[in-house]
Amino acid sequence: MTLTEEILRLKKEKNAVILAHNYQPEEIQRLADYTGDSLELAIRAKDAKEDIIVFCGVLFMAETAKILNPGKKVILPVKEAGCPLADYLTPEMVIDARKKYPGAQVVLYVNSSAESKAEADITCTSANAVSVVASLESDTILFGPDSNLASWVQEQIPDKKIIPLPKGGHCPVHQAFTEEMAEKFRGEGYMTVCHPECPKAVRDRCDLVASTGGMVKNAFKSDKWIVLTEKDMVYRLKTEFPLKEFKGFETAVCEDMKLITPKILKKALLDEKPEITLPEDIMKRAGKAIEKMIALSR
Ligand code: 13P
Ligand code: SF4
Numbered sequence: 001m002t003l004t005e006e007i008l009r010l011k012k013e014k015n016a017v018i019l020a021h022n023y024q025p026e027e028i029q030r031l032a033d034y035t036g037d038s039l040e041l042a043i044r045a046k047d048a049k050e051d052i053i054v055f056c057g058v059l060f061m062a063e064t065a066k067i068l069n070p071g072k073k074v075i076l077p078v079k080e081a082g083c084p085l086a087d088y089l090t091p092e093m094v095i096d097a098r099k100k101y102p103g104a105q106v107v108l109y110v111n112s113s114a115e116s117k118a119e120a121d122i123t124c125t126s127a128n129a130v131s132v133v134a135s136l137e138s139d140t141i142l143f144g145p146d147s148n149l150a151s152w153v154q155e156q157i158p159d160k161k162i163i164p165l166p167k168g169g170h171c172p173v174h175q176a177f178t179e180e181m182a183e184k185f186r187g188e189g190y191m192t193v194c195h196p197e198c199p200k201a202v203r204d205r206c207d208l209v210a211s212t213g214g215m216v217k218n219a220f221k222s223d224k225w226i227v228l229t230e231k232d233m234v235y236r237l238k239t240e241f242p243l244k245e246f247k248g249f250e251t252a253v254c255e256d257m258k259l260i261t262p263k264i265l266k267k268a269l270l271d272e273k274p275e276i277t278l279p280e281d282i283m284k285r286a287g288k289a290i291e292k293m294i295a296l297s298r
Helices: 001-012 026-031 039-045 057-068 092-101 129-134 147-158 177-185 212-221 232-240 262-271 282-296
Strands: 017-020 032-034 052-056 073-075 104-110 123-124 138-146 161-165 191-194 223-230 245-246
Touching: 001 017, 001 262, 017 026, 017 039, 026 232, 026 262, 032 039, 039 052, 039 057, 039 245, 052 057, 052 262, 057 073, 057 282, 092 104, 092 138, 104 129, 123 129, 123 282, 129 147, 129 282, 138 147, 147 161, 147 262, 177 223, 191 212, 212 232, 223 232, 232 245
Parallel strands: 017 032, 017 052, 052 073, 104 123, 104 138, 138 161, 191 223, 223 245
Antiparallel strands: none
């Protein structure tokens, strides 16, 4: 049996579903039942009927899946797969900011720990950040941990005051994009899309700012794209639209997203671990914030 056949056999035998984020390596995307952005995968995890959810992504995504569907066994094949952006924020920082800005509502990007989410009013992803913030009553919003996404939301909703929490939180992969990269193929018939985690100067030079799921949904707008996000997004886009041209940047690598290999995935399925577990109280409080977001996004 080939490794792929073994994985498919184990998946069937154990009644498991494999979810993979758009940044996963090609060989993992090929093995997945569903590939998508953070919001699409969270919704698929919530609706999962299978006994086991194998989440090929990073810790905050697997935690979100567990919180949304606590009765299922959620496996993150490499437990060290984290997100440096999520690490910018602690629950204590949220608690302190609330004291400093009484009356402000707290919106946390899903790229944060479950413990931080437990202190939030609502979560968001890059796909729904604008509609989540717009839905809130308060005129002052504490938004973390991505300050670039916070500034992008501020541009879309000038009537509210958006305070980044903390100042300067960023994703190292998206922070590394430059204006020159956005301009590189200008005039050669390409449309340029970037993720809202990119700095403002980069966003301002792109034709479109979109979540990774938004990149798939908007691909019909051009036959030639420059894609400013993690490099394996290009594989996802090419799979969906084989007749279109997508140019990415090989230097844009999220190391945490590359830790899972087919061999590791097979072992995780076989052993049914590493399993995601969270304290009951955190599940409950973070769950409220995440469920509010899901209700707004269906
Ligand atoms: P998406 O929700 O757009 O897939 O983004 C997740 C992420 O981690 C971006 O760096
Ligand atoms: Fe986190 Fe950036 Fe990797 Fe996304 S690309 S998972 S924000 S480190």
